[in-house]
Amino acid sequence: MLKQTEGSRAVAETVAHCRPEVIAAYPISPQTHIVEELSRLVKSGALKPCEYVNVESEFAAMSMCIGASAAGARTYTATASQGLLYMVEALYNASGLGLPIVMTVANRAIGAPINIWNDHSDSMSQRDSGWIQLYARDNQEASDLHPQAFRLAEELSLPVMVCMDGFVLTHAWERIDVPEQAQLDAFLPPYEPRQVLDPDEPVSIGAMVGPEAFTEVRYLAHAKQMQALEAIPRVAAEFRRVFGRESGGLIHPYRCEDAETIVVALGSVFGTVCDVVDEMRERGVRIGALAITSFRPFPLQAVRAVLGGVRQVVVLERALAVGIGGIVSANVRTALSGIQLDGHTVIAGLGGRAITKVSLHRLFDDAIAGRLEQLTFLDLNTALVERELARMARTRRSGPSAENILRDAGSNR
Amino acid sequence: MSAAPQVRFYQVGSFAAGNRLLGPGLQSDQADPARANALTCGHRACQGCGEALGARYILDAAQRAAGGKVIAVNATGCLEVFSTPYPETSWQLPWLHSLFGNAPAVAAGVAAALRAKGRTDIRVVGQGGDGGTVDIGLGCLSGMFERNDDVLYVCYDNEAYMNTGVQRSGATPPTARTATTQAVGEEPGAPFGQGKNLPLIAMAHEIPYVATATVAGLRDLEAKVHRAMGMRGARYLHVLVPCPLGWGTASHDTVRIARLAEQTGLFPVFEAKDGEVTDVTPIRRRLPVEEYLRPQKRYAHLFQPELRTDVIARLQRTADRNIARFGLLAQEEASS
Ligand SMILES: Cc1ncc(C[n+]2csc(CCOP(=O)(O)OP(=O)(O)O)c2C)c(N)n1
Ligand code: SF4
Numbered sequence: 001m002l003k004q005t006e007g008s009r010a011v012a013e014t015v016a017h018c019r020p021e022v023i024a025a026y027p028i029s030p031q032t033h034i035v036e037e038l039s040r041l042v043k044s045g046a047l048k049p050c051e052y053v054n055v056e057s058e059f060a061a062m063s064m065c066i067g068a069s070a071a072g073a074r075t076y077t078a079t080a081s082q083g084l085l086y087m088v089e090a091l092y093n094a095s096g097l098g099l100p101i102v103m104t105v106a107n108r109a110i111g112a113p114i115n116i117w118n119d120h121s122d123s124m125s126q127r128d129s130g131w132i133q134l135y136a137r138d139n140q141e142a143s144d145l146h147p148q149a150f151r152l153a154e155e156l157s158l159p160v161m162v163c164m165d166g167f168v169l170t171h172a173w174e175r176i177d178v179p180e181q182a183q184l185d186a187f188l189p190p191y192e193p194r195q196v197l198d199p200d201e202p203v204s205i206g207a208m209v210g211p212e213a214f215t216e217v218r219y220l221a222h223a224k225q226m227q228a229l230e231a232i233p234r235v236a237a238e239f240r241r242v243f244g245r246e247s248g249g250l251i252h253p254y255r256c257e258d259a260e261t262i263v264v265a266l267g268s269v270f271g272t273v274c275d276v277v278d279e280m281r282e283r284g285v286r287i288g289a290l291a292i293t294s295f296r297p298f299p300l301q302a303v304r305a306v307l308g309g310v311r312q313v314v315v316l317e318r319a320l321a322v323g324i325g326g327i328v329s330a331n332v333r334t335a336l337s338g339i340q341l342d343g344h345t346v347i348a349g350l351g352g353r354a355i356t357k358v359s360l361h362r363l364f365d366d367a368i369a370g371r372l373e374q375l376t377f378l379d380l381n382t383a384l385v386e387r388e389l390a391r392m393a394r395t396r397r398s399g400p401s402a403e404n405i406l407r408d409a410g411s412n413r
Numbered sequence: 414m415s416a417a418p419q420v421r422f423y424q425v426g427s428f429a430a431g432n433r434l435l436g437p438g439l440q441s442d443q444a445d446p447a448r449a450n451a452l453t454c455g456h457r458a459c460q461g462c463g464e465a466l467g468a469r470y471i472l473d474a475a476q477r478a479a480g481g482k483v484i485a486v487n488a489t490g491c492l493e494v495f496s497t498p499y500p501e502t503s504w505q506l507p508w509l510h511s512l513f514g515n516a517p518a519v520a521a522g523v524a525a526a527l528r529a530k531g532r533t534d535i536r537v538v539g540q541g542g543d544g545g546t547v548d549i550g551l552g553c554l555s556g557m558f559e560r561n562d563d564v565l566y567v568c569y570d571n572e573a574y575m576n577t578g579v580q581r582s583g584a585t586p587p588t589a590r591t592a593t594t595q596a597v598g599e600e601p602g603a604p605f606g607q608g609k610n611l612p613l614i615a616m617a618h619e620i621p622y623v624a625t626a627t628v629a630g631l632r633d634l635e636a637k638v639h640r641a642m643g644m645r646g647a648r649y650l651h652v653l654v655p656c657p658l659g660w661g662t663a664s665h666d667t668v669r670i671a672r673l674a675e676q677t678g679l680f681p682v683f684e685a686k687d688g689e690v691t692d693v694t695p696i697r698r699r700l701p702v703e704e705y706l707r708p709q710k711r712y713a714h715l716f717q718p719e720l721r722t723d724v725i726a727r728l729q730r731t732a733d734r735n736i737a738r739f740g741l742l743a744q745e746e747a748s749s
Binding site: 011023049050051053054055056057059060064065066067068069070071072073075089090093097122127194197199202203204205206207208209210213330 | 481482483484486487493494495498500502503504505506508509510511512514518520521522523524525526527528529530531552553555556559560659666677692
């Protein structure tokens with residue numbers, strides 16, 4: 001049903017229509033509205049049978065999901081930032097055990113310094129955890145990705161993370177078509193676990209595994225992600241048949257056919273990038289954009305097919321691989337191995353810094369004019385950085401950088 | 414489920430646990446030829462492992478109480494490692510191991526799934542060592558208690574992290590030598606402190622049932638499992654399981670050492686309901702703590718090169734305090 005609603009609420013309602021049987025969650029901004037709404041739906045009886053469990057930590061939330069999923073229940077949770085990191089040990093465990101848990105990550109920066117605003121540091125830190133990672137461009141897609149995530153998770157026996165930008169999406173009100181129950185039931189069959197704890201057919205799950213089998217188990221984890229490369233577009237196509245909407249899939253190229261420069265991005269910034277592409281196209285610039293929806297598995301071939309022939313690629317990253325630069329760029333480069341082209345990593349929008357059209361215009365103009373460095377921090381305040389570097393060089397006890405920079409930023413005003 | 418294997422004679426003698434000469438109502442679950450055998454023989458625990466002994470009794474009793482419908486969740490630790498060297502498993506019931514610190518939450522997740530599915534017939538048992546329970550898993554355990562999740566959680570207390578090579582845990586008693594509390598220095602072994610008394614912490618949550626037991630009282634252990642399984646909600650069983658390897662005791666002494674822990678008062682055996690102590694197992698023949706300490710290599714530094722009467726007296730005070738606090742002396746002895 002099309003209605004004006006908040007991103008979090010749309011996600012919560014869609015998740016409820018996916019009929020999860022166990023939800024365990026711990027609050028953290030900007031994920032809170034999703035789990036609050038789900039708790040209301042369960043308490044009011046709108047979503048049943050479902051156990052909503054208030055746990056004492058994210059570690060417990062994911063652990064509870066592991067138990068519930070292994071016992072044969074469709075299981076959901078949501079988190080962000082520090083919460084995701086608090087779960088890490090259990091995250092690897094969930095994927096290692098092949099449990100089809102679905103989790104929304106309301107993307108948020110990781111401290112210190114503590115920062116509640118959006119970037120992708122949290123989910124990117126889990127890129128090797130064995131979870132499928134899908135990034136939503138807008139709230140319609142964020143909502144639509146959840147039924148697809150349950151389909152994929154349960155078909156492949158793998159956990160799936162749906163990543164949606166914190167605040168930018170979670171707290172934004174838009175017209176969103178929230179799938180009806182009957183429609184969803186047609187798309188998402190009941191959960192049939194591959195392995196289940198059942199006294200009538202006892203199995204041991206989570207055994208100690210030695211070197212003779214561990215590599216093979218890890219290989220299978222990789223092979224399953226490769227299967228997901230086929231399953232993700234298929235499930236998206238099926239979703240389109242049932243709901244008549246384009247959501248999900250591996251990638252989304254935008255005006256890429258004859259582009260000489262292509263900007264790669266994930267998540268909600270893609271809309272802004274497309275606007276800038278449109279405006280630059282009006283000026284006759286041959287530029288396009290490519291959204292990567294499935295970051296794990298990484299669609300090497302699909303990315304190569306789009307980017308292989310261009311002159312220049314600019315990857316907009318909302319996370320920083322400290323000590324090297326770009327996380328997504330490294331994956332894009334793998335996709336383009338053997339191909340000579342001009343590649344740039346741009347670190348943008350960390351901790352909620354706005355990525356404006358003005359900045360993007362300047363950035364892309366620089367790229368096209370050959371003025372862009374290999375690694376660029378978009379809108380970096382170099383004066384502030386230099387002052388802090390000088391302070392650190394000058395005094396032995398220069399104090400906490402974040403606080404110094406904030407103070408300097410204040411005195412600059 | 415497959416047919417139960419042939420019964421072996423584990424114990425002999427008319428007062429031994431599991432005796433099949435007793436009437437049907439008095440027999441141990443282990444004496445039942447159709448017992449579940451939840452943890453089969455052939456696992457790789459050390460000889461005389463108290464944890465293996467306790468787990469077998471507890472899970473068989475739980476299976477019997479639940480008509481065979483039990484799911485077990487295990488924390489990382491000796492019990493998990495010695496029972497599941499892939500691709501073998503010693504478990505004859507559905508069993509899940511996830512992590513070191515999350516067994517109570519995983520078990521609660523299983524219980525939540527069963528509740529959502531309306532499966533009231535299947536029961537959940539969570540289990541872990543003292544490290545997984547009193548240290549790293551305490552947050553999850555407390556959450557499980559607080560929500561009153563329908564799980565029986567069993568702590569196998571061997572008073573250290575045995576699986577990683579005998580390091581100190583929050584349940585390691587003062588002066589005990591472990592790999593991280595060596596018998597060197599001014600005050601050798603684990604330091605004296607306030608200790609972390611998990612049965613009392615559990616009671617503070619006012620959950621329906623808390624009990625302690627040892628592998629010396631195997632019938633008592635079985636009876637407590639049956640009692641716990643007769644209830645719903647969060648239940649906690651703390652079992653002292655001597656570890657020959659970590660404690661430096663003879664393999665054949667496990668049960669005797671556990672009994673000494675009871676009879677000295679160092680390990681009080683009691684039951685509590687809704688936060689109140691309701692029953693204690695009285696000490697039949699009170700013994701000085703020295704008798705418990707002396708056979709264990711982990712306390713050797715209290716006896717050599719010189720007898721540390723001062724330290725032993727301090728440990729004796731702990732035992733005395735337990736005896737007074739829980740009223741552990743049998744009536745006759747208390748009045749004499
Ligand atoms: C997060 C984490 N830290 C450390 C370990 C290593 N580790 C595995 S088992 C164990 C100790 C287990 O001790 P306990 O719970 O007392 O059980 P026991 O082996 O004594 O029966 C440790 C430290 C781990 N598996 N996970
Ligand atoms: S080390 Fe101790 S607890 Fe572990 S198997 Fe051996 S006896 Fe049992």
